Amino acid sequence: MDAITAHRSSALLTDRYELTMLQAALRSGAAHRRSVFEVFTRRLPDGRRYGVLAGTGRVLDAIEDFRFTAPQLDWLADQNVVDEETLRFLADYRFTGSVHGYPEGEVYFPGSPLLTVEGSFAEAVILETVILSILNHDSAIAAAASRMTAAAGDRPVIEMGARRAHEQSAVAAARAAYLAGFAATSDLEAGFTYGIPTTGTAAHAFTLLHDSERDAFTAQIASMGRDTTLLVDTYDLGEAVRTAVEVAGPQLGAVRIDSGDLTLLAHRVRRQLDELGATGTKIIVTSDLDEYAIAALAAAPVDGYGVGTSLVTGSGHPTCAMVYKLVARESAPGGELVAVAKRSAGGKTSVGGRKWAARRPDRDGVAEAEVVGTGPVPAELEPHLLHVPLIADGEVVGREPLDAARDRHRRVRAALPLSATQLSRGEPVIGTERLSG
Numbered sequence: 001m002d003a004i005t006a007h008r009s010s011a012l013l014t015d016r017y018e019l020t021m022l023q024a025a026l027r028s029g030a031a032h033r034r035s036v037f038e039v040f041t042r043r044l045p046d047g048r049r050y051g052v053l054a055g056t057g058r059v060l061d062a063i064e065d066f067r068f069t070a071p072q073l074d075w076l077a078d079q080n081v082v083d084e085e086t087l088r089f090l091a092d093y094r095f096t097g098s099v100h101g102y103p104e105g106e107v108y109f110p111g112s113p114l115l116t117v118e119g120s121f122a123e124a125v126i127l128e129t130v131i132l133s134i135l136n137h138d139s140a141i142a143a144a145a146s147r148m149t150a151a152a153g154d155r156p157v158i159e160m161g162a163r164r165a166h167e168q169s170a171v172a173a174a175r176a177a178y179l180a181g182f183a184a185t186s187d188l189e190a191g192f193t194y195g196i197p198t199t200g201t202a203a204h205a206f207t208l209l210h211d212s213e214r215d216a217f218t219a220q221i222a223s224m225g226r227d228t229t230l231l232v233d234t235y236d237l238g239e240a241v242r243t244a245v246e247v248a249g250p251q252l253g254a255v256r257i258d259s260g261d262l263t264l265l266a267h268r269v270r271r272q273l274d275e276l277g278a279t280g281t282k283i284i285v286t287s288d289l290d291e292y293a294i295a296a297l298a299a300a301p302v303d304g305y306g307v308g309t310s311l312v313t314g315s316g317h318p319t320c321a322m323v324y325k326l327v328a329r330e331s332a333p334g335g336e337l338v339a340v341a342k343r344s345a346g347g348k349t350s351v352g353g354r355k356w357a358a359r360r361p362d363r364d365g366v367a368e369a370e371v372v373g374t375g376p377v378p379a380e381l382e383p384h385l386l387h388v389p390l391i392a393d394g395e396v397v398g399r400e401p402l403d404a405a406r407d408r409h410r411r412v413r414a415a416l417p418l419s420a421t422q423l424s425r426g427e428p429v430i431g432t433e434r435l436s437g
Contacts, residue, residue, distance in 0.1 A: 009069050010062040011093070013130040016081060022122055023086040031089075031122035036328040036337065036354045039101070039115035039135060041108075042347065045143075045317035047425040050416060052146045052409060053114055054176040055138030056104035060396050062130045063095050095123050096394035100387045102357070103398070105179055105405035107412050109370045111432045113355040114322070116387070121329065128324040136322050137169065140314035141176035144291070146413060147315065148307060149181030150421035151295040156183035156304045158199055159190075160286070161312035173312045179405050183304075194402055204258075207234040217247040227253035229284055232269070233260065241269055245276045254282035254303070262287065263300045270301035290315050295423055325350045339374070351434070358384040359430075367416050367430050375437010 025031035044051055068076075068090045076082055076090070097119020108114055115131065117124045149157055159177040162170035167189075174182075174190030184197040191198035202220055210216040217230055226248045232240035232255045244252055255273070257265050262285045273281050282303035290310035297305075310316075327350065328337045339352030353374035358381040362368045371381060390398035413420065420429040 008065050009067055009072060010065045010130050011068045011090075012072055013062070013133065014126055015129045018126045018128055019076070019082050019086065019090075021125055022089070023082045025121055025125075026085055026089060032120045033330040033333065034337065035119065035121040035124055035326055035330070037117040037124050037128070037324055038113050038327045038350075038355065039117075039131060039322055039324050040111055040113055040350075041320055041322045043110050043321065044428055045140075045314075045320070048143060048317070049420045049422070049426055049429040050107045050109065050143075050146075050413075051112075051139060051320060052142035052180055053102050053104055053106050053108055053135070053139055054142035054179050054405075055134040055172070056101070056115075056390065057399060057402065057405070058134045058138065058172065058175075059115070059131055060099075060390060060399055062134060063099070063127060063391065064396060066093070066095060066127065066130070068093055089122065093123075093126075094394060095119060095127065095391070097123050097391070098389070098393065099391035099398075100389050102386050103388045103405070103408060104400070105407075105409035105412070106386060107409075107416065109428045109430060109432050111351070111372055111434070112370055113357050113372060113387075115390075116354065117324075118354075121326075125326075132322055132324050134172075136319045138172055138176040139320045139322070140318050141173045141311065142180040142409075143320070144311055144315035144317070145177040145180035145182055146409065147291040147421070147423065148289075148294055148305075148311065150413070151291045151298070151423065152305055153298070155302065157294070158182065158184050158186065158284075158304065158306045159308075159311060160186040160200075160306045161308035162187040162190075164309040165312040170312060175402065177311055179402060180409055181406070182307075186306075196402070201229045201256075202231055204231060204234050207231065213240055214243050214247060217244055221248050226251040229254040229256050229282075231256045231258060233257050233265075237265060237269070238272060241272050242276065245273070245278045245281070250277040250280070252278055252281045254284050256284045256286060256306075258286045260287075262293075262302075263297060266297070266300040266302050291423055323350075327352050328354050353436075357386045358382075359386060360384060361415070365415060369430055370432045371435060372432060373435030373437065375435075378435070 099117050101115035159174050159182045171190045174185035174187045175194050178196045184199040186200045190196050207216040230244045266283055284304045285302050286306035289307045328339050331338045341350045341352035343349050355372055356377050358371045359367050360369045360371055417429050
């Protein structure tokens with residue numbers, strides 16, 4: 001316990017009611033019943049055709065680090081959050097159960113059993129908040145990023161939203177964006193932590209610092225080389241492009257436009273660059289872009305995009321409405337698992353039972369249905385099962401490089417119907433079918 005520092009422990013990333021439920025279950029004797037919790041969402045954000053699962057790797061880290069430190073336990077005691085028996089349980093807490101679910105980078109639909117956590121009620125119930133906070137945030141960013149990279153096609157998209165989010169959310173957002181196809185991030189902590197390529201050159205402040213735009217460009221070229229990207233819209237755009245090529249020569253790497261009518265300006269700048277002999281100089285555009293703005297620029301002579309605010313806020317949908325529900329528990333100590341489910345008005349019902357999931361393809365290999373069931377798996381669906389083991393007997397077995405999730409997302413998105421990447425409003429691109437055992 002002493003080796004676990006407070007800043008690494010994820011144990012208090014928890015709502016109080018999880019610990020008060022634990023205390024009551026310890027008193028009633030039900031705390032050690034084997035239980036199955038499931039993460040799913042009842043619906044996609046309005047207008048979205050598919051969701052993207054991101055954050056699984058961070059969830060595995062959080063479960064591994066879910067250990068209560070002495071200062072945390074002292075604080076819980078001082079605040080009278082739980083009683084002494086519960087504190088003793090928490091002092092020795094280690095998750096020893098199993099987790100399986102969709103691999104990171106997969107797409108999902110309403111009712112997809114994204115993550116299944118199995119263990120004693122006591123072990124599993126207190127993981128609810130940390131799991132949901134990670135998956136809801138990261139999956140929202142990844143869904144937005146996937147739409148943006150689909151709209152961009154072969155043109156690279158750079159993540160640059162760190163200054164528009166909480167500092168730690170920004171790092172997680174950069175990870176989720178890279179998973180969903182972004183080429184790089186401006187955030188150095190994300191690059192350090194997750195190995196994401198980083199990029200960045202200069203802001204308007206650098207130009208304003210110098211006595212002239214020519215002085216600023218000269219200084220930047222001297223420091224970073226001719227392959228750098230020069231920001232050309234601080235003053236007069238046409239004059240800046242001319243000066244940039246004069247200073248750097250036709251080998252100038254790129255220019256960046258950060259304001260104005262980007263379609264019109266991109267055409268003007270491309271024509272001017274070509275006339276000046278800088279035919280290989282690229283044009284990068286920024287300025288509050290989202291997937292719709294990127295799609296509108298498809299016919300413009302643009303070579304890359306930088307996206308910030310819209311990305312880190314999920315492009316209008318900053319959460320995925322994922323929930324963590326008990327779907328099965330022992331009928332008696334050592335007994336069989338029985339399905340349990342919430343039944344209530346207002347669309348908040350859930351479906352009980354430990355589930356499997358498969359994505360059925362048509363004869364051309366294109367996904368046509370998300371099939372979710374309990375009981376035996378039909379033989380024809382076994383090759384298309386989606387769940388993978390993530391934790392077995394408390395040990396992480398499903399950790400993988402971020403690039404593996406990135407490659408997976410590219411493959412599974414390509415296997416969806418073409419209408420999946422349309423930006424017009426619509427229902428989920430494939431339906432969810434349920435089979436009961």
